[in-house]
Amino acid sequence: MSRHTISPDEYLELGRNYYKQKNYEKAIEAFTHGIEASETPLITLLDYRAASYIKNENSNAALKDARDMIRMHKKDIRGYLRTASLLEKTEKFDTALNIYAYGKKNVPTTDKNYKLLQQLHDKLTRKISPPTSVDPFTILPPELIDMVLDYLGFRNMVRCLPVSKGWKTYICGRPSLWTNLDLSLARKDVSRAFVRDAVKRSRGAITHATFHRFYHTDMLKRIPPACKQLGHLEFLSGRSMSDTFIEMAKGAPNLKKLVVHVEVTLDTITQVLRHRPTLEHVEFLNLGHSTVPANWTGPFPDLKSISLHPGDQATRFALLNLPAFLAKAPSLRTLSLTNWAGPIDRRFDPSTATLTHLNLTNLGLESIPPLPPTLTHLTLTPRRRICFSNTRPYTLNAQSWLNITLASLPNLTHLSLSRIILDGIDFFSLFLDMYEPEDDDNNGMAPQLTSIPDTAPLQHLSLREIEYPEPYTLFGPTGYLSQSKRILTPSLESLKITNTPITDNDIDDLLLSAPYPNLHTVDLSVTHITGASVKTLVDNLPALRDIVLNDCPNIVDREAVDYALGRGIGVMRVSRVGAGSGRKLALGSRSVRHG
Structure with missing residues (x-):
């Protein structure tokens, strides 16, 4: 290199001048001197010499310089662009594609031209791939x-x-x-023509129909006669449709399921059931105000499930006339009553029905009604707290205690209790493990209880706003839940203890009570646990999938949450940020502010 009297940068500038003058021979000579004067040639020298070779129609020499650019400057995008371009011109497309791919591997994604490299790679991929524009x-x-x-x-x-x-x-x-006409995701009002065409396209074979934002009641009435196999109807919205529901029920001989979110009256419900005795499942989720008691003419031989939920102007429970209804629905298995105003009719006795699912939520329960022994799912949420006690001289509470102790629920696997006050420590044992035989004649004395044979262990337990006196606890050898052999067992799959003052000590006692190989969901919202309990649950519950920690004030940071997430467990955490500041929702690793 001693024979060179000027620097590589000066040769680069000299070569550029020759290149601008289109004197490519002189440019190549200058760039060559610059490369020879360098221990590691500048990539710009190699790039310019390659460009000069191309102008001089010497593609082989240009390709050699382009490959040297990649070899000497692996992270610089210019070598890949120059090499692939030359290969494409000679129709060596597969090799060019490999060069682009090699560049994507080595060039930092922060390079301002990385996106260009990606685009050229994708463009060439599409070019050499088989045609994809086949329908x-x-x-x-x-x-x-x-x-x-x-x-x-x-x-x-x-x-x-x-x-x-x-x-x-x-x-x-x-x-x-077209057999499932589903308008549930309609974002604007649905036209008459669209529904007419859908019926025609189905050739009258619609079996399921969900209506939303469709207000042409005259056409609704014509759908059942045109679609004789219609078996499932759901209404998410509508206006003054009581007559429409009755007419559709009359014209749908195979209707099995009806779900209505639109406001209706009790009278409409009774007429729908009277005109369509084939119904098996009905949900009326927005009952309007009524002043006349329900007239259940029946019978309803096929009805297996009914849900009745009043709207904003709640109908009083007494107007339901449930004793008459239950007497005419011999096949009923599911009864769900939510948000009914007024006290429960004392004649209401679901124990006469062969129910498997009973949901009494936010009702004016003054006492727990007698319960059928066929229950597998039970939800009890009184509007006001009820005290279960065999010691306090309250007539109504004593009746609740009596109905609880007399109940025989051998098949119960799902239990949800809210807003109750526990007094006697043996509440759960009497409720789940003991009963009074039907032929027991106690002559007015206290009932003679015996163990329920062949009981099923609970799979799902939910307790919300449960109160009990100190020093009692829910867990541990002397805790309320430990008094029954059916609760804290390996069969437990979900456990929800919320709005209850349990602490880390309670969680330790829970885990000492039994192994829980199937427990996959735990909800400890509004409790006094700390992050230590979260880690303990994660480490000791092999099937745990989800944990809910809403409004737990003693979980002050994300360490325990991140620990659970790191083990693949879903975490839902809602915390009140402060009065007037909305709520902060953290689900998994994401946070969303709700104003």
Whole structure:
């Protein structure tokens, strides 16, 4: 290098001048002297010499310089762009694609031209790939196309109609794709023409229909006679539709399920059931104000499930006339009553029915009614707290205690209790393990209780706003829950103890009571536990999938939450940030502020 009298940078500048003058021979000579004068040639020298070789139509020499750029400056994007470009010009597309891929691996993503490298790679990939503009509807078998469209859902299937004439012809010509008329995701009012066309496309074979933002009641009444197989109806919105529901019930001979979120009266419900005795499952979730007691003419031989939830202007419970209803629904298995005003009718005796699911939520329960022995799921949430005591001289509370102790619930696996005050430590034992035999004649004396044979252990337990006197606890050898053999067992799958002053000591006692190989969900919202309990649960519950920690004031940082997340466990945490400041929702590792 001693023969060179000027620096590589000066040779670079000299070569640039020759290049601008289109004197490529002189430019190549200058860039070559600059490369020879360098221990590691500047990539700019190599790049300019390659460009000069290209102008001089010496592609092989240019490609050699381009490859040297990559070899000597692996992280610089210019070598990959120059090399791949030359390879593409000689139609060596596969090799060029490999160069782009190699560049994506070595060039930092922070490089301002990295996006260009990605785009060129993708463009070449599309160029050398087989043609992809083949309409899948022309090559896939109809059965597979139907599966894809069914997976998309009704709304997305409808959005496929304008794609092409072929798509529209296929979709409109397949009646099986229109048997589930689902308008639940409608974002604007649905036209009369759309529903008319949907019925025609189904060829009268609609079996499921969900209506939302569709207000043409005259057309609704014509759908059941046109679709004799209609078995499932749901209404998410509507206006003054009582007459419509009755007419549709009359015209739907195979209707099995009816779910109504639109306001209706008790009289409408009784008429719907009278005109459509084939119904098996009904939910009326917005009962309007009524002044006339329900007239259940019946019978309702097929009815298996009914849910009755008043709206804002709650109908009084006494107007339900449930004793008459239960007498006419021999097949009823599920009864759900929520938010009814006024005290419960004392004649209400669900023990006469063969119910498996009973949900009494936010009702004016003054005492717990007699319970059927067939129950598998029980939810009791009185509007006001009830004290269960065999020592306090309160007539109504004594009746609740009597009904609890007399109950025989051998099949109960799901129990949810809220807003109760526990007095006697043996409450859960009497409730779940003991009963009074039907033929027991106690002659007015206290009932003679015996153990319930062949009981099922609880799989799901939920306790909310449960009060009990000190020094008693829920867990531990002398705790309330430990008095029954059916609660703290290996069969337990979900446990929700919320709005209750349990602490870390209670969690330790819980885990000492039994192994829980199946416990996958734990909800400890509004309790006094700390992050130590969270870690303890994570370490000792092998099946744990989800833990809920809403409003736990003693969990002051994210360490325990992050520990659970790191073990693959979902964490829901809602914390009040302060008065007037909204709430902060942390779900998994994300946080969202709700104002």
